[in-house]
Amino acid sequence: xxxxxxxxxxxxxxxxxxxxxxxxxxxxxxxxxxxxxxxxxxxxxxxxxxxxxxxxxxxxxxxxxxxxxxxxxxxxxxxxxxxxxxxxxxxxxxxxxxxxxxxxxxxxxxxxxxxxxxxxxxxxxxxxxxxxxxxxxxxxxxxxxxxxxxxxxxxxxxxxxxxxxxxxxxxxxxxxxxxxxxxxxxxxxxxxxxxxxxxxxxxxxxxxxxxxxxxxxxxxxxxxxxxxxxxxxxxxxxxxxxxxxxxxxxxxxxxxxxxxxxxxxxxxxxxxxxxxxxxxxxxxxxxxxxxxxx
Numbered sequence: 001x002x003x004x005x006x007x008x009x010x011x012x013x014x015x016x017x018x019x020x021x022x023x024x025x026x027x028x029x030x031x032x033x034x035x036x037x038x039x040x041x042x043x044x045x046x047x048x049x050x051x052x053x054x055x056x057x058x059x060x061x062x063x064x065x066x067x068x069x070x071x072x073x074x075x076x077x078x079x080x081x082x083x084x085x086x087x088x089x090x091x092x093x094x095x096x097x098x099x100x101x102x103x104x105x106x107x108x109x110x111x112x113x114x115x116x117x118x119x120x121x122x123x124x125x126x127x128x129x130x131x132x133x134x135x136x137x138x139x140x141x142x143x144x145x146x147x148x149x150x151x152x153x154x155x156x157x158x159x160x161x162x163x164x165x166x167x168x169x170x171x172x173x174x175x176x177x178x179x180x181x182x183x184x185x186x187x188x189x190x191x192x193x194x195x196x197x198x199x200x201x202x203x204x205x206x207x208x209x210x211x212x213x214x215x216x217x218x219x220x221x222x223x224x225x226x227x228x229x230x231x232x233x234x235x236x237x238x239x240x241x242x243x244x245x246x247x248x249x250x251x252x253x254x255x256x257x258x259x260x261x262x263x264x265x266x267x268x269x270x271x272x273x274x275x276x277x278x279x280x281x282x283x284x285x286x287x288x289x290x291x292x293x294x
Contacts, residue, residue: 007056010052014094027089048119096126134232135198139250194246195228
């Protein structure tokens with residue numbers, strides 16, 4: 001009986017250890033597939049970087065089928081969650097370089113060839129990330145904090161009574177516009193102050209695009225406009241100081257909300273593995289799961 005053709009799915013790069021071997025053996029990946037290390041433990045030296053992989057059915061993961069899958073939000077969500085679950089579980093016990101969802105190779109031999117080609121760069125990056133984790137810092141302007149309410153008594157006294165309802169409306173809109181501009185200028189200055197406090201306790205930082213829509217909803221159900229979306233690589237012994245500095249920098253800022261998340265696997269600081277020509281299929285539609293993040 002012929003075995004169903006498979007592709008090699010790669011989740012991350014890690015330095016093999018006995019603890020990593022146990023974690024890999026206990027996890028299931030996308031499509032509930034068993035995980036393994038490539039090369040197997042001991043085949044390339046005790047500290048040589050290895051791929052964390054699983055085998056997935058070729059019929060379900062070949063490039064033309066993936067194009068359709070990436071249009072299926074249910075499939076996309078469940079696969080992203082499975083991919084992220086593996087990486088986060090690994091990062092809790094080891095230093096890892098997360099790879100993009102749907103990083104695929106035609107077979108283990110071609111995946112191993114790509115790994116060998118990039119092994120020195122992977123080793124350098126793993127050494128850089130050792131004993132550090134990613135944390136996110138987001139700053140929001142809360143809704144209703146843009147001065148859109150009624151003018152205060154001082155403003156009303158200083159403003160001459162308009163000669164018509166139309167002029168009154170235009171004056172009110174102008175005051176609201178200026179108040180809103182002032183609020184966002186203040187929020188931008190506050191965001192930079194918070195970013196500077198965070199950077200003092202981090203080794204690296206990445207500024208991601210600000211988020212909008214449902215992604216701006218906070219843990220307590222608050223909405224707000226995202227004005228800062230940073231990721232920081234923080235040493236383990238600086239985490240408490242990092243959190244304290246960010247929270248203190250965000251105190252007493254009316255209309256501003258600060259969220260600190262993490263620890264995450266270092267998605268923002270990993271070095272994605274480009275496919276070696278003719279050896280791998282790294283879909284152009286691949287996405288970076290936000291653990292995380294950001």
